[in-house]
Amino acid sequence: MILQINSVTKKFGDFTALNKVSIDVPENSIFGLLGPNGAGKTTLIRIINQITGPDTGEVIFNGKPLNPDHISMIGYLPEERGLYKKMKVGEQALYLAQLKGLSHNEARKRLKKWFEKFEIEAWWDKKVEELSKGMQQKIQFVVTVVHEPTLLIFDEPFSGFDPINVNLLRDEILELRKNGSTIIFSTHNMASVEELCDNIALINKSEKILDGPVNEIRRKYSTNSYQMQYRDFTGTPYQLHEAGIDVLNSSFDNGICTATFHLSGSKGPNDLLTTMLPHVNIISFNELIPSMNDVFISTVNAENANLILES
Amino acid sequence: MNKIFLIIQREYLTKVKKKSFIVMTILGPILMASLFIMPVYLASRQDDKQLISVLDETGLFFSKFENNENYTFVPVTGGIQENKDTLMKHGNYMLLHIPATKLNIPDNAIIYSDKQPTLNMKGYISGIMSRVLEKQKLSAEIRKEILKNTPNYQPGNDTSAEDLMSETILKNIRTDVKITTYKTDEGGAEQKSYTEVTMIVGLVASIMIYMFIFMFGAQVMRGVIEEKTNRIIEVIVSSVKPFQLMMGKIIGVALVGLTQFLLWIAFTFIIITAVQTAFPQQFKKTQAEQVKISGNSVALPNEAAPVAQNSISADTGNEKVNEIFEAFSSINLPVMIMSFFFYFLFGYLLYGALFAAIGSAVDNETDTQQFMLPVTVPLILSIVVAQTVIQNPESPLAFWMSIIPLTSPVIMMVRIPFGVPTWEIVLSIGLLILGFLGATWLAAKIYRTGILMYGKKSNYKELWKWIRYKG
Numbered sequence: 074m075i076l077q078i079n080s081v082t083k084k085f086g087d088f089t090a091l092n093k094v095s096i097d098v099p100e101n102s103i104f105g106l107l108g109p110n111g112a113g114k115t116t117l118i119r120i121i122n123q124i125t126g127p128d129t130g131e132v133i134f135n136g137k138p139l140n141p142d143h144i145s146m147i148g149y150l151p152e153e154r155g156l157y158k159k160m161k162v163g164e165q166a167l168y169l170a171q172l173k174g175l176s177h178n179e180a181r182k183r184l185k186k187w188f189e190k191f192e193i194e195a196w197w198d199k200k201v202e203e204l205s206k207g208m209q210q211k212i213q214f215v216v217t218v219v220h221e222p223t224l225l226i227f228d229e230p231f232s233g234f235d236p237i238n239v240n241l242l243r244d245e246i247l248e249l250r251k252n253g254s255t256i257i258f259s260t261h262n263m264a265s266v267e268e269l270c271d272n273i274a275l276i277n278k279s280e281k282i283l284d285g286p287v288n289e290i291r292r293k294y295s296t297n298s299y300q301m302q303y304r305d306f307t308g309t310p311y312q313l314h315e316a317g318i319d320v321l322n323s324s325f326d327n328g329i330c331t332a333t334f335h336l337s338g339s340k341g342p343n344d345l346l347t348t349m350l351p352h353v354n355i356i357s358f359n360e361l362i363p364s365m366n367d368v369f370i371s372t373v374n375a376e377n378a379n380l381i382l383e384s
Numbered sequence: 385m386n387k388i389f390l391i392i393q394r395e396y397l398t399k400v401k402k403k404s405f406i407v408m409t410i411l412g413p414i415l416m417a418s419l420f421i422m423p424v425y426l427a428s429r430q431d432d433k434q435l436i437s438v439l440d441e442t443g444l445f446f447s448k449f450e451n452n453e454n455y456t457f458v459p460v461t462g463g464i465q466e467n468k469d470t471l472m473k474h475g476n477y478m479l480l481h482i483p484a485t486k487l488n489i490p491d492n493a494i495i496y497s498d499k500q501p502t503l504n505m506k507g508y509i510s511g512i513m514s515r516v517l518e519k520q521k522l523s524a525e526i527r528k529e530i531l532k533n534t535p536n537y538q539p540g541n542d543t544s545a546e547d548l549m550s551e552t553i554l555k556n557i558r559t560d561v562k563i564t565t566y567k568t569d570e571g572g573a574e575q576k577s578y579t580e581v582t583m584i585v586g587l588v589a590s591i592m593i594y595m596f597i598f599m600f601g602a603q604v605m606r607g608v609i610e611e612k613t614n615r616i617i618e619v620i621v622s623s624v625k626p627f628q629l630m631m632g633k634i635i636g637v638a639l640v641g642l643t644q645f646l647l648w649i650a651f652t653f654i655i656i657t658a659v660q661t662a663f664p665q666q667f668k669k670t671q672a673e674q675v676k677i678s679g680n681s682v683a684l685p686n687e688a689a690p691v692a693q694n695s696i697s698a699d700t701g702n703e704k705v706n707e708i709f710e711a712f713s714s715i716n717l718p719v720m721i722m723s724f725f726f727y728f729l730f731g732y733l734l735y736g737a738l739f740a741a742i743g744s745a746v747d748n749e750t751d752t753q754q755f756m757l758p759v760t761v762p763l764i765l766s767i768v769v770a771q772t773v774i775q776n777p778e779s780p781l782a783f784w785m786s787i788i789p790l791t792s793p794v795i796m797m798v799r800i801p802f803g804v805p806t807w808e809i810v811l812s813i814g815l816l817i818l819g820f821l822g823a824t825w826l827a828a829k830i831y832r833t834g835i836l837m838y839g840k841k842s843n844y845k846e847l848w849k850w851i852r853y854k855g
Binding site for chain 2: 085086119122123124125144147149150151153154155156157158159160168169171172173213216
């Protein structure tokens with residue numbers, strides 16, 4: 074584990090931003106930090122960045138309690154991000170890289186390399202205010218990773234990027250992981266969570282309500298439902314019902330029927346296929362695994378309903 | 385430590401490279417130099433000779449007005465109205481009308497002119513007139529006295545003798561009163577004190593501190609707001625502590641201020657020296673007058689009627705210069721300079737921290753009003769009270785305001801040229817350092833929370849909550 078957060082609590086006056094949150098982030102992985110707005114994600118990220126400290130609990134980084142030496146090993150791209158508008162791009166990137174502990178020469182060398190890679194060398198002497206928002210985002214990304222941190226924290230990294238740059242950025246993030254970095258990734262875009270994240274933690278109303286590997290979580294939340302496309306149905310709905318199969322919905326288009334089935338009890342996909350095979354020509358068949366979107370919504374809603382009941 | 389240096393460096397370089405800084409650096413000395421040069425220039429310019437028509441109905445005064453390089457007096461006769469009408473046609477006229485009176489002494493004169501008569505001229509005319517009147521009155525008294533003693537005395541035959549007598553008496557009794565004050569310290573040693581120079585030195589020092597605090601304190605505040613609205617703040621505080629960022633900014637701006645200050649002084653000197661070398665004649669001639677004027681303006685009753693003043697000899701000028709030098713040396717200069725830099729720096733640091741806290745608590749400059757008030761009130765109050773303190777530097781008000789940290793930078797500077805007991809200075813300095821530490825501690829707490837708060841209108845209750853948040 075590169076980062077262990079042990080029972081961290083943080084209060085602002087009467088408001089509890091984090092309540093005994095524990096999270097483990099495995100090394101060399103992409104970790105999704107999810108949760109509705111105002112759940113406490115940003116507070117947690119700020120604690121990891123030592124912008125603020127926890128009231129109780131501890132944060133272990135690389136086996137040691139978090140301390141100022143770790144600042145240069147962490148890169149942070151905040152959601153609310155900006156640059157000094159009147160400063161030149163190059164000067165500013167150098168300044169920010171030096172604040173992370175790089176020497177002037179080393180910072181210049183590495184920045185030049187990144188600027189070449191992103192084909193933005195021409196911007197070096199431009200003022201930030203002359204660049205578009207997307208261009209500024211690229212520079213912010215470069216500045217976040219230039220000191221080659223072991224832990225990277227991206228808060229909504231893709232917002233404000235066009236699809237081409239989203240791709241570019243995603244590839245860079247995957248490459249960073251390949252090169253040994255660990256990435257904490259906070260977003261509301263569940264599709265990118267499914268695509269990128271190995272593990273997630275879900276925070277709601279200052280408490281962690283769910284965590285684990287993405288695949289396991291989705292499987293855990295699967296409801297034994299399947300989708301099948303077929304044509305030439307010759308049986309009757311009654312036969313399905315007898316076999317313990319519920320048809321959740323079905324649609325008919327161009328002679329092809331698409332139906333969703335829910336199996337009860339211990340029945341598996343083979344039972345469904347055995348029942349259906351004599352009556353139809355199957356075109357496709359797959360299990361319906363809930364999307365992270367569904368998991369997110371159903372868990373958060375269930376949790377909120379519980380909280381209301383309790384109070 | 386290395387990081388705070390980086391912050392100071394960035395703060396300094398970006399501010400110094402700004403157009404506004406360069407413009408101010410150039411404009412400032414030009415303004416200041418012109419303050420020095422303009423009076424010299426104006427004084428050295430030969431004014432057109434002013435023709436003054438005098439309608440003296442009493443016949444007492446005209447002969448006493450003397451023509452000189454500035455004024456020519458011409459007698460006119462006839463009625464006032466016709467004179468006015470004739471002169472009006474010519475333009476650029478000045479008519480002095482001294483109406484005749486039947487019973488009382490004619491002490492009334494009216495100037496009709498198409499432009500504002502100078503104070504100098506009015507002074508000259510009224511001076512001459514009062515001297516004539518004094519003489520008149522005196523002769524009358526003398527006559528009365530003689531009549532009392534020698535009842536047979538025939539008045540009227542010998543008026544010239546009376547006139548002569550009164551003139552001699554007047555001459556004899558005219559005394560130039562020059563007030564020199566001596567300051568006696570505890571050891572009993574007497575020191576000549578020069579109140580007026582002391583006042584000016586103290587006031588100039590305190591006004592400079594006041595301006596510096598206001599200008600550059602506001603710059604700190606604007607810098608903080610800029611970082612907040614730019615949203616760069618979160619990137620930076622993930623690399624450095626908010627306290628480092630705040631102090632780096634305050635120190636960086638202070639260095640910018642000092643740079644500007646020193647450049648101003650240097651450029652002002654360069655400009656003045658350059659003008660002086662280019663036009664040495666003007667300056668040589670008017671130097672004495674310059675000093676004379678400044679000596680006069682502090683209104684010591686050391687001159688009698690302002691009659692003889694239009695022709696000043698270089699000698700009196702030199703005397704004045706010497707006097708000013710002497711006055712400067714009566715001030716304890718090392719103490720003055722050292723305390724100036726101390727109050728200059730710590731006053732700014734204290735207010736700079738408060739301004740930074742204000743900047744962190746708001747989202748844009750228009751929201752700063754409610755928090756600005758309590759910070760600016762002590763500052764403005766002290767510059768207002770400074771005028772009173774000059775009159776009475778030992779009053780309880782002066783004492784307390786020079787001890788309390790928020791007002792001491794300005795007020796103490798007014799008092800120091802007059803001499804302040806060491807224990808008071810030490811107490812004031814100690815409290816100012818404490819005040820600075822306290823303000824920084826408080827500001828850091830507000831700043832730390834405030835910079836990361838967006839879109840929420842903060843109020844004092846909110847700030848109080850922020851102060852109590854833990855790390």
